[in-house]
Amino acid sequence: xxxxxxxxxxxxxxxxxxxxxxxxxxxxxxxxxxxxxxxxxxxxxxxxxxxxxxxxxxxxxxxxxxxxxxxxxxxxxxxxxxxxxxxxxxxxxxxxxxxxxxxxxxxxxxxxxxxxxxxxxxxxxxxxxxxxxxxxxxxxxxxxxxxxxxxxxxxxxxxxxxxxxxxxxxxxxxxxxxxxxxxxxxxxxxxxxxxxxxxxxxxxxxxxxxxxxxxxxxxxxxxxxxxxxxxxxxxxxxxxxxxxxxxxxxxxxxxxxxxxxxxxxxxxxxxxxxxxxxxxxxxxxxxxxxxxxxxxxxxxxxxxxxxxxxxxxxxxxxxxxxxxxxxxxxxxxxxxxxxxxxxxxxxxxxxxxxxxxxxxxxxxxxxxxxxxxxxxxxxxxxxxxxxxxxxxxxxxxxxxxxxxxxxxxxxxxxxxxxxxxxxxxxxxxxxxxxxxxxxxxxxxxxxxxxxxxxxxxxxxxxxxxxxxxxxxxxxxxxxxxxxxxxxxxxxxxxxxxxxxxxxxxxxxxxxxxxxxxxxxxxxxxxxxxxxxxxxxxxxxxxxxxxxxxxxxxxxxxxxxxxxxxxxxxxxxxxxxxxxxxxxxxxxxxxxxxxxxxxxxxxxxxxx
Numbered sequence: 251x252x253x254x255x256x257x258x259x260x261x262x263x264x265x266x267x268x269x270x271x272x273x274x275x276x277x278x279x280x281x282x283x284x285x286x287x288x289x290x291x292x293x294x295x296x297x298x299x300x301x302x303x304x305x306x307x308x309x310x311x312x313x314x315x316x317x318x319x320x321x322x323x324x325x326x327x328x329x330x331x332x333x334x335x336x337x338x339x340x341x342x343x344x345x346x347x348x349x350x351x352x353x354x355x356x357x358x359x360x361x362x363x364x365x366x367x368x369x370x371x372x373x374x375x376x377x378x379x380x381x382x383x384x385x386x387x388x389x390x391x392x393x394x395x396x397x398x399x400x401x402x403x404x405x406x407x408x409x410x411x412x413x414x415x416x417x418x419x420x421x422x423x424x425x426x427x428x429x430x431x432x433x434x435x436x437x438x439x440x441x442x443x444x445x446x447x448x449x450x451x452x453x454x455x456x457x458x459x460x461x462x463x464x465x466x467x468x469x470x471x472x473x474x475x476x477x478x479x480x481x482x483x484x485x486x487x488x489x490x491x492x493x494x495x496x497x498x499x500x501x502x503x504x505x506x507x508x509x510x511x512x513x514x515x516x517x518x519x520x521x522x523x524x525x526x527x528x529x530x531x532x533x534x535x536x537x538x539x540x541x542x543x544x545x546x547x548x549x550x551x552x553x554x555x556x557x558x559x560x561x562x563x564x565x566x567x568x569x570x571x572x573x574x575x576x577x578x579x580x581x582x583x584x585x586x587x588x589x590x591x592x593x594x595x596x597x598x599x600x601x602x603x604x605x606x607x608x609x610x611x612x613x614x615x616x617x618x619x620x621x622x623x624x625x626x627x628x629x630x631x632x633x634x635x636x637x638x639x640x641x642x643x644x645x646x647x648x649x650x651x652x653x654x655x656x657x658x659x660x661x662x663x664x665x666x667x668x669x670x671x672x673x674x675x676x677x678x679x680x681x682x683x684x685x686x687x688x689x690x691x692x693x694x695x696x697x698x699x700x701x702x703x704x705x706x707x708x709x710x711x712x713x714x715x716x717x718x719x720x721x722x723x724x725x726x727x728x729x730x731x732x733x734x735x736x737x738x739x740x741x742x743x744x745x746x747x748x749x750x751x752x753x754x755x756x757x758x759x760x761x762x763x764x765x766x767x768x769x770x771x772x773x774x775x776x777x778x779x780x781x782x783x784x785x786x787x788x789x790x791x792x793x794x795x796x797x798x799x800x801x802x803x804x805x806x807x808x809x810x811x812x813x814x815x816x817x818x819x820x821x822x823x824x825x826x827x828x829x830x831x832x833x834x835x836x837x838x839x840x841x842x843x844x845x846x847x848x849x850x851x852x853x854x855x856x857x
Contacts, residue, residue, distance in 0.1 A: 297685050301388060302387040310768070318338075347723035351369050354390070357514045371510065385402075393631075396653060424454060428449045440477075446471075450493075465493065486518075489513065490514075494508065509540065513536065534558050571602075572601070597620045632649075652675065667715050679696040694727045705719045753793075769781075822847070831843065
């Protein structure tokens, strides 16, 4: 179904693409206009991709030392994170106001999400093992198939660009501990990287007058690639995270927990058939598994598996590019709940042309999907870019996308509706970017219309999913970055109006306003920094009767490299000890996020 796109992007590992494109621009320009692969499946700078894209690189991730992946995403342009508390609790990402199942998550190019629930398990991704994140805003259905309505978030874990070994340990309040290590190198054309991480915490309370709810995560990543004399490459990679998260039961005394596993594995090949024809193949397997317990007794098991194959061909036509490919995806489930169907296949084919006429760029793409559960779907996109000055580029784009019904939507006993149609969307965007030596700015305005929105309602005496709603989401995003005299600044402002067109109500749990500021300063071997995130209010329900207040979070950090190999870092999350909620339980109480959190870490690098 939607997973097919998974493979496409994996074929071009982002970490290596900067070198592959011989990006010899000055260092500051390369950092502020990075090479990205997710928007077009090929290596292009963010400015030339004609997309609204945000890159969080390894340096930013190491400076900020996030404990959860939601910290990385929160407040980024167009991004709204909602969670049932901190530390491994259920999290949802609303990208440009679209639903939590309408953003595609790729890990090293492989689609990762629960086929039953439809949403990725953002809360279980270990940020310490992530080298880079690309957030592409706007529809990408014509390249990636289902679920890329709001956009695509791609995570890269290959650390082979930094040869050497390292080990890091840390401790903090809430009885929190972390231990991690890794190594990477290259010899005779073979590159490798390996890293492991263990984090556990007693956590914080999720509701008033309750107990702390803990979380632990043990994870690892491995990459092995060999380049042959003819420049052909063959590689294998894997990622796995497993652990336990505790959450609230029907009473404060009840103990509920979930054992989880996230896993990705793949084999990839890359061959230059001719000087102008590059062919790539990816075969992958992704798993999202969980087993839930109440007071030690098993409640349920929901294991989903996605096996995919993708073939991608890039043709170099002078200054132009043509991308042609196809993919196949099989989703299957193994659960204590009996579904009417427990497997489905999706086949897809896609093509994209990238035309470069100097100051004028044109991109067009199209895709056809054939899914045995809901039939066929055709999507497309077109983008136009024009350099009005050497430093300023205008862009305009139009794209369609769709969200596939999940196994729960279609087949869950007593609830599923096998007559559901996929949600479909149309989006238009206008943008302008200013790209300078030491700074950049980017402004985008957009509108997305969603039809056949899958909503849950009581129609005809049965509470079930139906294609009943239409939504219109309008918004504007302004972002920028600066690197000057050891200062590093990133800023993002988002304003949006996500509304149900039938009721004119704000779509539930979406904030309409947000701001994020990240500021860091290097002082020789010492570094200081902070992050500020401000979020406006939202409604917990579709009827807009349950308001949730806005909030502001301030994080501070300091780092010190006291020898060439030893360094330490202190981070203070939520300095003002703000307890806030972005979601309310069915029983009417708010899910509280963690208060002040402090972590002190020590790292040893051997290069």
